[in-house]
Amino acid sequence: MRLVASTRVTEPPLRPFATRRVLLGVAGGIASYKTAWLARLLSKAGAEVDVVMTRAATEFVGAVTFEALTGRPVHTGLFDPGRALDHIQLARAAHAVVVAPATADFMARAAAGQADDLLTACLLATQAPVLLVPAMNDRMWAHKQTQANAVHLRQLGYRLLDPDEGMLAAGEGSGPGRMPEPETILAHVGRLLEDRGSALAGRHVLVTAGPTREAIDPVRFLSNHSSGRMGTAIAAAAWRRGAEVTLVAGPLAVAIPVGVRHLPVESTSEMQAAIERELPASDALVMAAAPADYRPADVSASKLKKTGAARSIALTENPDILASTRSARRNGAVVVGFALETDDVVANARRKLDAKALDLIVLNDANEAGAGFAVDTNRVTIFTRGTDEPERLPLLTKHEVADAILDRVEAVLRGR
Numbered sequence: 001m002r003l004v005a006s007t008r009v010t011e012p013p014l015r016p017f018a019t020r021r022v023l024l025g026v027a028g029g030i031a032s033y034k035t036a037w038l039a040r041l042l043s044k045a046g047a048e049v050d051v052v053m054t055r056a057a058t059e060f061v062g063a064v065t066f067e068a069l070t071g072r073p074v075h076t077g078l079f080d081p082g083r084a085l086d087h088i089q090l091a092r093a094a095h096a097v098v099v100a101p102a103t104a105d106f107m108a109r110a111a112a113g114q115a116d117d118l119l120t121a122c123l124l125a126t127q128a129p130v131l132l133v134p135a136m137n138d139r140m141w142a143h144k145q146t147q148a149n150a151v152h153l154r155q156l157g158y159r160l161l162d163p164d165e166g167m168l169a170a171g172e173g174s175g176p177g178r179m180p181e182p183e184t185i186l187a188h189v190g191r192l193l194e195d196r197g198s199a200l201a202g203r204h205v206l207v208t209a210g211p212t213r214e215a216i217d218p219v220r221f222l223s224n225h226s227s228g229r230m231g232t233a234i235a236a237a238a239w240r241r242g243a244e245v246t247l248v249a250g251p252l253a254v255a256i257p258v259g260v261r262h263l264p265v266e267s268t269s270e271m272q273a274a275i276e277r278e279l280p281a282s283d284a285l286v287m288a289a290a291p292a293d294y295r296p297a298d299v300s301a302s303k304l305k306k307t308g309a310a311r312s313i314a315l316t317e318n319p320d321i322l323a324s325t326r327s328a329r330r331n332g333a334v335v336v337g338f339a340l341e342t343d344d345v346v347a348n349a350r351r352k353l354d355a356k357a358l359d360l361i362v363l364n365d366a367n368e369a370g371a372g373f374a375v376d377t378n379r380v381t382i383f384t385r386g387t388d389e390p391e392r393l394p395l396l397t398k399h400e401v402a403d404a405i406l407d408r409v410e411a412v413l414r415g416r
């Protein structure tokens, strides 16, 4: 049986957005009502959001809505009194530009290099990376002219997020043209802000997350409390840095991050097989899963009945995934293991670093408050091969821990 992750959304990471200025362009499409929520998400994640609306956009949503959500003035006219240099100043201040929705008309103007309103003028004047999020009726999107504009805009270096398939505005049925959800756009803006200059850009990163399940009979299993929060935070952070990320995951309590290729597994041996298959193409492996160490020696084909007496289940040891897949590693691949220890913590971590030929080992101290399973924070110590002193990090969110780990993965990659 394959399990699909729940849609529970965790708080966005602060790192890509804090103290960054995002120019949020809004064109005159019906999806602009969803852009209000995007403005809110960006502000909440710590970005300073400068909203620029086309005249048509103000027909759909009031500028005051965006002003209230961002706490900043909203810009609409190229020729508004006292705002003569807005397009240059806004364009220069932006760390990233996102236009959502990008209407068919806006795409045509941008593709032609026009600068006949504030938003198109900003687009020409900026040197920041730009993400366009087209949204329109499915026939408008499928039109050869719109498709040609999309191709041309990509050639010019703009990123385009393809519209989703689904229900279109009232009475228009369903088809490709829908604006992706604001949470998805937020993740892409995070990538826009982070992937330039990262040693992980274009690299293949394999991450494992969550628990595994070992069947006892058709309705029962052995498992553990791993939620997948740490592994999914690492997968999301690696994708933001421009990596192609594959997440091999047992049943998770959290959502699969945007942009990540998800390979669901159940048992430890399924996880091992998936990793063996993916490793030869991976530049880095981060083993954040908590695979079960043991499985029932026999899986009963039918549900075990109550007998009225005590019973025991014989267990067999599962393969050690890191050790057993070692020969499948690509030359020069960076390998990160996790360890959760309760005693002889430091000595055990060092032993694992050598025995399993790891570059980094991330030690979760199970005795620490705020660390471990099913919480949003973690306190870890990182051991790096070739360095004497382990680094003991303070209590951080799992997003922050993910970034700390990937900073060190990047340093190892740069040194190879």
Ligand SMILES: Cc1cc2nc3c(=O)[nH]c(=O)nc-3n(C[C@H](O)[C@H](O)[C@H](O)COP(=O)(O)O)c2cc1C
Pocket (backbone or CB within 6 Å): 026, 027, 028, 029, 030, 031, 054, 055, 056, 057, 102, 103, 104, 105, 106, 107, 135, 136, 137, 140
């Ligand atoms: C009710 C209504 C909904 C519209 N929705 C869209 C839309 O979703 N996408 C789109 O490309 N154009 C849509 N349009 C057409 C644009 O508003 C029109 O092309 C406008 O000139 C776009 O201007 P702008 O690109 O400067 O914002 C809609 C028009 C109306 C009246």
